[in-house]
Amino acid sequence: MNRVITISREFGSGGRTIGKKTAEALGIPCYDRELLEKIAKESGFDEKYIQEAGEYAPGGFLAAAFSHSATGPNNADYLWNIQYKIISQLAQEGPCVIVGRCADYILRDKADCLRVFIHADMDFRAKRIVEVYGEREQSPEQRLRDKDKRRAAYHRFYTDMKWGHAQNYDITLNSGRVGIDKCVEIIKDLY
Amino acid sequence: MNRVITISREFGSGGRTIGKKTAEALGIPCYDRELLEKIAKESGFDEKYIQEAGEYAPGGFLAAAFSHSATGPNNADYLWNIQYKIISQLAQEGPCVIVGRCADYILRDKADCLRVFIHADMDFRAKRIVEVYGEREQSPEQRLRDKDKRRAAYHRFYTDMKWGHAQNYDITLNSGRVGIDKCVEIIKDLY
Numbered sequence: 001m002n003r004v005i006t007i008s009r010e011f012g013s014g015g016r017t018i019g020k021k022t023a024e025a026l027g028i029p030c031y032d033r034e035l036l037e038k039i040a041k042e043s044g045f046d047e048k049y050i051q052e053a054g055e056y057a058p059g060g061f062l063a064a065a066f067s068h069s070a071t072g073p074n075n076a077d078y079l080w081n082i083q084y085k086i087i088s089q090l091a092q093e094g095p096c097v098i099v100g101r102c103a104d105y106i107l108r109d110k111a112d113c114l115r116v117f118i119h120a121d122m123d124f125r126a127k128r129i130v131e132v133y134g135e136r137e138q139s140p141e142q143r144l145r146d147k148d149k150r151r152a153a154y155h156r157f158y159t160d161m162k163w164g165h166a167q168n169y170d171i172t173l174n175s176g177r178v179g180i181d182k183c184v185e186i187i188k189d190l191y
Numbered sequence: 192m193n194r195v196i197t198i199s200r201e202f203g204s205g206g207r208t209i210g211k212k213t214a215e216a217l218g219i220p221c222y223d224r225e226l227l228e229k230i231a232k233e234s235g236f237d238e239k240y241i242q243e244a245g246e247y248a249p250g251g252f253l254a255a256a257f258s259h260s261a262t263g264p265n266n267a268d269y270l271w272n273i274q275y276k277i278i279s280q281l282a283q284e285g286p287c288v289i290v291g292r293c294a295d296y297i298l299r300d301k302a303d304c305l306r307v308f309i310h311a312d313m314d315f316r317a318k319r320i321v322e323v324y325g326e327r328e329q330s331p332e333q334r335l336r337d338k339d340k341r342r343a344a345y346h347r348f349y350t351d352m353k354w355g356h357a358q359n360y361d362i363t364l365n366s367g368r369v370g371i372d373k374c375v376e377i378i379k380d381l382y
Contacts, residue, residue, distance in 0.1 A: 010358075117357050119357055119358050164356060164357045164358055165355060165356065165357065166308050166310055166355045166356065166357045166360070166363035167201075167310050167355055167365075169357070169363070169365070170364070170365045170368045170369060171362070171363065171364055171365070171369065172357035172360070172362065172363040173361070173362055174358075174360070174361045174362070177361045178361060178362065178381065182381070186377055186380075186381075189377075190369065190373070190377075
């Protein structure tokens with residue numbers, strides 16, 4: 001079984017940056033946006049739609065997802081199956097870092113995973129998302145609360161695991177307190 | 192403000208050992224059983240009773256604790272006040288490691304804390320508690336589930352923070368996967 005680093009992260013915590021830097025330092029690939037591209041190619045859906053279906057569809061997605069037992073599989077379930085297949089394949093191809101997309105759950109019996117969760121305080125994240133993603137009409141705090149809620153609900157729905165619960169990870173780090181480069185160093189060292 | 196390492200831990204995860212070893216490596220004191228002694232001395236209660244009141248009283252303690260708003264302070268509240276005072280004093284005296292007893296919560300505005308949570312899978316902990324504490328009539332798994340439930344309830348009652356929730360800590364580590372000595376190394380390095 002290949003050794004894989006899975007990174008779950010709160011929005012704005014720098015989890016994606018930590019994944020990229022760790023992969024670079026280890027000389028292994030990091031799948032983040034690349035995953036979206038692959039899922040888009042395989043499903044025929046637009047990348048933007050997939051991203052929103054997974055995390056950020058105002059209103060519609062969760063309601064649709066939660067109804068699947070009554071109405072049969074829907075788009076969200078269809079995407080989940082493709083995602084499941086692609087992540088399993090990537091882990092089989094070789095060591096890598098996978099950011100988000102419930103990879104920790106999908107690979108639980110398929111790879112030797114180092115399961116990481118990155119989080120940070122609201123202030124740190126609010127400052128960071130304005131710097132990285134720019135200003136929006138919505139306040140940064142409101143955007144963060146929305147994203148957190150959606151990611152937790154998505155994770156819970158498909159994995160039945162509590163997102164952010166320490167017991168589900170090998171290591172969790174507060175990137176605001178520890179620092180992004182130190183997080184990279186620790187994860188690299190543990191791998 | 193002094194720099195303090197607070198270690199919350201699941202029973203059997205080796206959190207206490209990690210605390211002791213980290214303190215030794217850093218040349219600072221570690222308070223664990225010493226805390227019980229201090230609370231006993233200050234309160235006049237027996238150490239055994241204090242330990243059980245904090246974590247492991249079959250039946251009685253939690254019921255008593257949860258009734259305090261109706262009946263005024265009880266023994267558990269009285270002990271909590273003493274514990275609060277002693278932990279605050281220790282943190283004022285100098286850098287140290289404090290294991291358990293909600294020190295992370297008590298010191299949140301009083302010290303510069305590195306907040307650590309140590310956990311491990313059931314198998315690792317079951318094996319370890321039999322080695323360290325010996326066999327009992329109760330199965331190790333049952334003892335662990337009991338302890339986990341009580342610690343979580345105690346923590347929740349007095350701090351209103353979720354025990355084991357990654358967001359409450361700077362770092363959480365699975366000692367079974369990471370290894371006890373590696374945990375010590377990482378914590379020491381972060382401090």
